[in-house]
Amino acid sequence: MDLETLRQHLDEDERVALAAGGDSPNWHQPDPEREHGRIEDDAADVVTYDESAPSEAQAAHISRHDPARVLRWVKAARQILERHTRSSPTSCYHCARGRYEDCPDVAAVASVYGDTDG
């Protein structure tokens, strides 16, 4: 995956997380023992109701991967990319691997988006 495509994935994650989270990006299960499917944001607005879906495991997963977490991921990934791409438009000198395609850290970030070539 080239850097431009990787940056586009991060931009899209950020855009979607900001739209979903608004001013209240932290989601949680207020009472997972009795209403595992109910997920609320910090303003107590409902994200999902406790109905036949999501399952208990899915609800726990959703609440752990809220917009705030996605925004933290995007920030961390951008910091990693900045460290590995600031010295050259084509090569990573941070870890002395040469081309970005050979940089294990850039490849690790790209793998989140399904690129496992690196």
Ligand SMILES: [Zn+2]
């Ligand atoms: Zn590198």
